Amino acid sequence: MGIKSFSRARAIHVMLVYTGGCNGCDIEIVNSILSPRFDAEQYNVFLTWNPREADVLVVTGPVTHLNRKPLEEIYKAIPNPKLVVAAGSCALMGGVYKNCFADIPSEEIEGPVENVIPVNAKVPGCAVRPQDVLAGVVSLLPTLLDAD
Amino acid sequence: MDEKVPRSKIIETEIPMGTVHPAALEPYRVRIFVEDEIVQEAEITIGVNHRGIERIMEGLPVQKANSLTEKVCGICSNSHIWNSCRTAEIGLGIEIPERATYIRVIMGELERLHSHFLYLAHGCEVLSHETFSMRVFYLREIVMELLAMIGGNRVQYGCSVLGGVRPRCDLDEAKLLRLKNDMDKIEEGLTDFAERFTSDSIVMSRISGIGVLPQKQAIKLAVTGPTLRATGVARDLRTTMFEYDEFDFNVVTQPDGDVKSNLLMRALESFESIKLIRQAIANIPEGKVVNRDWEMVDTDINESYIEVPRGTLYHSYALESGRVRHSIIRTPSMSNIGAMQYACIGDQITDAQLCIVQCDPCFTCSDRAIEIIRR
Numbered sequence: 001m002g003i004k005s006f007s008r009a010r011a012i013h014v015m016l017v018y019t020g021g022c023n024g025c026d027i028e029i030v031n032s033i034l035s036p037r038f039d040a041e042q043y044n045v046f047l048t049w050n051p052r053e054a055d056v057l058v059v060t061g062p063v064t065h066l067n068r069k070p071l072e073e074i075y076k077a078i079p080n081p082k083l084v085v086a087a088g089s090c091a092l093m094g095g096v097y098k099n100c101f102a103d104i105p106s107e108e109i110e111g112p113v114e115n116v117i118p119v120n121a122k123v124p125g126c127a128v129r130p131q132d133v134l135a136g137v138v139s140l141l142p143t144l145l146d147a148d
Numbered sequence: 149m150d151e152k153v154p155r156s157k158i159i160e161t162e163i164p165m166g167t168v169h170p171a172a173l174e175p176y177r178v179r180i181f182v183e184d185e186i187v188q189e190a191e192i193t194i195g196v197n198h199r200g201i202e203r204i205m206e207g208l209p210v211q212k213a214n215s216l217t218e219k220v221c222g223i224c225s226n227s228h229i230w231n232s233c234r235t236a237e238i239g240l241g242i243e244i245p246e247r248a249t250y251i252r253v254i255m256g257e258l259e260r261l262h263s264h265f266l267y268l269a270h271g272c273e274v275l276s277h278e279t280f281s282m283r284v285f286y287l288r289e290i291v292m293e294l295l296a297m298i299g300g301n302r303v304q305y306g307c308s309v310l311g312g313v314r315p316r317c318d319l320d321e322a323k324l325l326r327l328k329n330d331m332d333k334i335e336e337g338l339t340d341f342a343e344r345f346t347s348d349s350i351v352m353s354r355i356s357g358i359g360v361l362p363q364k365q366a367i368k369l370a371v372t373g374p375t376l377r378a379t380g381v382a383r384d385l386r387t388t389m390f391e392y393d394e395f396d397f398n399v400v401t402q403p404d405g406d407v408k409s410n411l412l413m414r415a416l417e418s419f420e421s422i423k424l425i426r427q428a429i430a431n432i433p434e435g436k437v438v439n440r441d442w443e444m445v446d447t448d449i450n451e452s453y454i455e456v457p458r459g460t461l462y463h464s465y466a467l468e469s470g471r472v473r474h475s476i477i478r479t480p481s482m483s484n485i486g487a488m489q490y491a492c493i494g495d496q497i498t499d500a501q502l503c504i505v506q507c508d509p510c511f512t513c514s515d516r517a518i519e520i521i522r523r
Contacts (some may be wrong), residue, residue: 017168018175020197023512024222024303027175027266031292035285040301049169066196067175070168096219097199108200114345127303 005145008055012045012144013100014137015078019071019100019111021061021095025088027057034132041135053079055144056137059119060089060128062097063111072148075117081147087123096125126147159188163497167196173270176511178504181498186436190492190500192485197515205475210236210444211310213472217463218304220477221513223266225304225351227261227456228477228513231463233308239450239467239481242442247435248312249391251319254327255307256391256456257300257421261334262291264374264414264421265458267508271411274505277351279343287337297323312438320433335422342415343484352408359491359503361405369486373459375507378413379405385455385513394431410506429452444470449493456480460509479513 001009006080014033018026033047048054051074063071075082082126091113100106113119123136128148160183166177175196181189187220188504199219205213217232218225230252237244257460272280292302307317319327345351358398361371363379376383377400384399386392400416402409451464460478467472484507491503 003384019174020199021220021512022172022222022225024225027222028303029171030284031289034282035289036282037286037289042364049377064197064199066198067167070175074168096216097201097204100200101203106200127301129302130276145365 001145005147009141009145010044012046012137013048013054014054014056014058015048015051015074017057017059017071017074018024019059019061019091019113020064020065021088021109022127025060025090026123029060029133030126032133032146036089038130041057041136043138045134045137054078056085057141058085058087058093058133058137059091059113059117060086060088061111062109062132063113065108067127068110068116071079071113071116081143082118083140083144084113084117084119085120085123085133085135085140086119087125087128087136089124089126092124094120110118120126129147152516157184167438169501170341174509175509176509178494178500180372180497180500185497187492187495187497187500190504192489192491192504194316194511194515196487196513199515202475202477202516205472207471207473209470210467210472213465213475214308215306217248217477218306221479222303223263224456224458224461225511226299226307227454227461228414228463229306230256230308231452231454231461233310233458234454235450235452235465236310236467239447240442241413241443242311243439245312245436245439246433248437248439250428250432251298252308252319252352253391253395254319254425255305255313255317258291258298258426260294260457261418261453262288262295262419264418265291266413268411271407271502271505275351275354280345280351283337283341283344287334287341290334290337294327294330297326309438309465311440311442312436315437317399318437324429324432327425331422331425331429335419338418338422342412345415346412353423355405355411355502357408358407358495359500359506360494361487361491361507363405365490366405366487370483371459371487371488371507372415372480372483372506373455373457375377375410375459375484375487377417378402378409385453385460386515389454392424395424395427407502407506410508414508450475458510461486477516479510479516481508481510481514482516484509485514488496 037131177193179191209264214232217228269284366379462478465475
């Protein structure tokens, strides 16, 4: 274990990026990391809002037209290894917003997140359950700790 | 207080916040114009989250459109599906069983509790007082588990259907008992929180007199909900809704319209919600929960207003061979944006985010219409 992964294992920073979903997933994710019931901070997982500090990027929402550029810029700003968790059915497949009627793609939606930035882990659910978010972030830990 | 009128001369220093900002959960843009660290003018721009729900609703079967309105907002999702069902029920003249009305009121009040707790937690976090924030988050978790117990999911419950509530959301004895016990727990926790909060002189001096919104200005800006009631206007649509006819509750008001009034307003209103839920548990009638005996007819545009945790919610649509036409949704945060801009003026730049948060913004549900100009 290098010194980088040694220190990383003691403070994993998660950044939440919100790209135009309904707010449900975001509050559940903040809830799962901050709130005393689920409390990811006891496993040294912290919520940050600074992309340069972030180890894991959690993206929610279907990526609306105006949110595409900020998302790309945030992805550029996070340090290597760039790990991304897409959380919620909007982030995975565009959710209910992707299509007008049955199959006409909506002009507003650029998503799913995969179309914009590479995704490492996917957390399904509408809205995601806090347990699933923690499982998603934890599944990335081996990759995160093996990287130098 | 009415001296807080923006000046007409050009202010040179502009501080942009957003669209992605640490203190705000949602993306929106604020331009703050300052002079000597005092905010002279604030301008909030939304539109980043526009997803076009009304456009997607157009032409959907009414029941599908109702469940789609839940996705307008993840905080007050139940209010949207409730009001959307109510719109069609008013138009088609559907009678709702009394038991279903009671369950809808219980869900609505539980949602008000969780929304107000989120507001208190978020407010305390922006105040940088994490201990209080954690205490409220812990209380909120009890409410979330109750909502998950009734609706089966933590955020989107899909409780209301046309003519009543989903049979899944019916309340049996065990659920009512748990609801009753947890209300005691929440009341105890909230009383403890309120006592600690109001007796903390550091916090109180930090929040009183910040972000003042005068009553006259609040009425002029058509502010709704708790933000309006925090300026001393006793206006609550629940007093006019037939669902609340048999319930006894007070309309809470606070005098000042500052951050302190707003925070206390939400805390006191939560007590009223607990009172309402207790009344509903005690008097809930027996019977079926959904009335499936109705006919679909074409109607003109139907409207419905209800009081949701953040203010007045408006839904309207016409029905054409069972499909939704000309849907309009107007959410409370839309009319509260003016209050947010006004509350910032005259305060320190460090308090600007607090002044915006005090009006309980939910820009996700407010993004209703944009104009795309292609060049």
